[in-house]
Amino acid sequence: MTLMSQDLAARREPGDEQEPVVRVSGLVKAFRRADGSIARAVDDVSLEVRPGEFLVLLGPSGCGKTTLLRIIAGLERADAGSVTLRGEEVFAAQRGVDLPPERRRLSMIFQSYALWPHMTAFDNIAYPLRNARPKPGRADVDRRVRAALEMVGTPELGRQYPNQMSGGQQQRIALARAIVGGDDLVLFDEPLSNVDAKVREQLRLELLSLQRELGFAAVYVTHDQTEAMELAHRIAVMGHGRVRQLADPATIYRRPVSRYVANFVGTxxxxxxxxxxxxxxxxxxxxxxxxxxxxxxxxxxxxxxxxxxxxxxxxxxxxxxxxxxxxxxxxxxxxxxxxxxxxxxxxxxxxxxxxxxxxxxxxxxxxxxxxxxxxxxxxxxx
Ligand SMILES: Nc1ncnc2c1ncn2[C@@H]1O[C@H](COP(=O)(O)OP(=O)(O)O)[C@@H](O)[C@H]1O
Ligand SMILES: [Mg+2]
Missing domain, CATH: 2.40.50.140 (Nucleic acid-binding proteins)
Structure with a gap:
């Protein structure tokens, strides 16, 4: 199924009434530290992401943001709890349900976008299609990559290599790669943390308008409060593996529920x-x-x-x-x-x-x- 041309292209506000794209419930993940002690990286987390919603996971380094993202993606297996995507349970610790990442219909974007340096923009975007099972035909791949390039506003970039592109162009290609398969869910793990401040601001604005325009749901991990405030429909402020508050940016700023949240967002x-x-x-x-x-x-x-x-x-x-x-x-x-x-x-x-x-x-x-x-x-x- 491809969402691209119809659903994704339509402007949408995140809706309360629709089935959540992501529902995680009671997730727990513990790691054993080198000294033998146990760290609860994710400690009883439940939350939902609505269609078209931009949810930011905000918290200091080590609070469990990446682990939570990886559990949603299927790259990490939780000890307890469940993950439901678009109404389908893809992970349930109790029942031994555990769909592999490639069957969860989502994409993940990492630090600095992780484009393949030896591939053109076209081939980078085509990569997930060519590795899909069943594999689409060549003409189909071609058509969908071109459509994705068009959607992110860079139809001319197909033959460029990543080192021939600006940061903004690389971001667009990474997004095109993320949405080419029609997935309506993109997970971001601090994609802008390696970029210098000035460029980061600009990329943030671009990402914001692309996400609002294309309408995919996003779960975006950052430790940067400005980034969170600017991008998010809602922010989940995390501390020690827990969600300390989940609300829209204005509420987080004006009505923090604890000193921890107040100190993390603003002075x-x-x-x-x-x-x-x-x-x-x-x-x-x-x-x-x-x-x-x-x-x-x-x-x-x-x-x-x-x-x-x-x-x-x-x-x-x-x-x-x-x-x-x-x-x-x-x-x-x-x-x-x-x-x-x-x-x-x-x-x-x-x-x-x-x-x-x-x-x-x-x-x-x-x-x-x-x-x-x-x-x-x-x-x-x-
Ligand atoms: N594979 C692992 N083995 C042991 N400990 C881990 C592993 N992955 C993460 N942790 C620990 O879990 C906690 C949360 O890590 P992480 O999810 O990466 O945090 P964040 O992304 O918020 O910086 C940290 O204390 C980290 O050291
Ligand atoms: Mg991390």
């Missing part, structure tokens, strides 16, 4: 303390700089907690200019960063970062403030 100001009381809409902590009011949180009075707020929500006011969360401070640094300025202010040992034009020179006495609704109160641990 934050943090004040640790103890919950002293709840009011109608706020929860109040006692901290080194006095009381801090945040959006009401479901935490017991007496619990250790942390108030987390973003630098762009943090402001300077005249003394007496704020009723709550007013911390007399001194500006200790003003960092001109081009598009914006970062101001650092300190109240004793506690420092605050502020983004935006604050017009306060180093050494100025100021009052730092933030609205309670812009402060998240999170458990101290996790």
């Amino acid at each position: 934050s100001n943090e004040l640790t303390g103890t919950v002293v009381r709840h009011e109608e809409r706020t929860t109040v902590l006692r901290t080194v700089v006095g009381e801090v009011a945040g959006a009401r949180a479901d935490l017991a009075v007496g619990a250790e907690a942390v108030a987390v707020f973003r630098p762009e929500r943090t402001r300077l006011v005249a003394a007496g200019g704020a009723e709550e969360n007013a911390w007399p401070s001194e500006v200790t640094a003003v960092l001109f960063l081009g598009a914006h300025t970062e101001t650092v202010a300190k109240a004793g040992e506690q420092s605050f970062r502020l983004l935006g034009d604050h017009d306060a020179a180093e050494g100025t006495r100021v009052t730092v403030t933030v609205r309670a609704e812009d402060v998240l109160i999170l458990p101290a641990e996790g």
Whole structure:
């Protein structure tokens, strides 16, 4: 079956109503380390990817992203759990179901695209077709490779070798190779991590528009939060083999469920303390700089907690200019960063970062403030 001409070419938004392309459930994978101890690389992961959705697995090195991707692809066998692709169970630890990778109708794109250097773009794209069983006829291969080249917008590149192509062109050829068989699922393992920053930005934008246009579902592994925010419909933030939060980028940024997620995505100001009381809409902590009011949180009075707020929500006011969360401070640094300025202010040992034009020179006495609704109160641990 080929999806290319009809389904893939149609613009689609990821739909809730359709059968997920990927459903993984209760996946566990442990490795034995050299010292004999056991590492749970993937620790009870369940998630779904919808048709046309761009899902990013984001987390630090070693948190299990690649292992999870390889389990979905069938390159790694999980100890427990199941993988269902388009409604068909392709792996189930319990029942001994384990479809080989070539029967899972997906492609994987690795670091720097892993194109064959000794093959032309045409032959690179044709490779999966020529190795398919049953093997399509020559005219069919020819037609489908040309269609794939056309779809990624580089019909003229067929005879070029990878070293004769720009990074963007190589990315297009890798994508063409991934979708030539009609697969509606592409797995990416940090494809841009070897590319320098400027080119990476450009390739990201290109990948974004190609994915949205062609409409395949993507599972994309990265440790780069900017990349994740830019590309994803939804982000799964991972830590120690677990999904710590799965949501759209804005929710991950504005409503992180834990300190771990907040720290992994963007910078934050943090004040640790103890919950002293709840009011109608706020929860109040006692901290080194006095009381801090945040959006009401479901935490017991007496619990250790942390108030987390973003630098762009943090402001300077005249003394007496704020009723709550007013911390007399001194500006200790003003960092001109081009598009914006970062101001650092300190109240004793506690420092605050502020983004935006604050017009306060180093050494100025100021009052730092933030609205309670812009402060998240999170458990101290996790
Ligand atoms: N084949 C393996 N043998 C032993 N340990 C492994 C193997 N593959 C991965 N691991 C371990 O599993 C954990 C997760 O690895 P990985 O999935 O590669 O993380 P990531 O891609 O997020 O950097 C790491 O602690 C890693 O050392
Ligand atoms: Mg990895």
